[in-house]
Amino acid sequence: MPAYKRILLKLSGEALMGDDAYGINRATIVRMVKEVQEVTDMGCEVAVVIGGGNIFRGVAGGSVGMDRATADYMGMLATVMNSLALADTMRQEGMTARVMSAISIEQVVEPYVRPKALQYLEEGKVVIFAAGTGNPFFTTDTAAALRGAEIGAQVVLKATKVDGVYTADPKKDPSATRYSQISFDEAISKNLQVLDATAFALCRDQKLPIKVFSIFKPGALKRVVLGEDEGTLVHV
16 A cells, blocks of 8 residues: 555656756656556556756756846746656556646646646546746745645655765765655754755645655655655655
């Protein structure tokens, strides 16, 4: 039985690149979708927030000297492209996904409407939230915390390249150890960068736990959803 009935999965755009320099790596996105399918098959309701770094940072040389709000809107549009790719890959794997955008682009994706999102989740569809919060100056981490709170997710799952939060950078310090769990206050006092500050504060205020795990570790998402000791749980 899954330990969580409803989850909010935060994927970085970079996670879709695989070993490529930018863009979407086909084999990588298919593998991630299969991981998500494993947990939906167990009856877990899944919502996804995805970043846009694989596309927008691919052209980010052009954003040097650009107005911050303009650059952020470009990043939001990159997340719409990623969301469409993710939803289409899910369709090809026999899943049903709905993309809901915080920015209105109704010919392409439907707008984010909270009751509709809740209905889709209850119907067993995967809901992919695109365009971040719809506002510049807020990251997709903050969008994940916000949407997670709005849909009543039991946990925000932050998928990264590292299998949890460590006492130090494991690449630089071989003696670094992984925290199995840690409190919000402890994470702040130790200055552990779990999510950006706004997202972190929102999760703490809403008592919404965060689980940091590696999406590149086969079966890790399933183990997290089953409540096994995978990654790091940040809780109140």
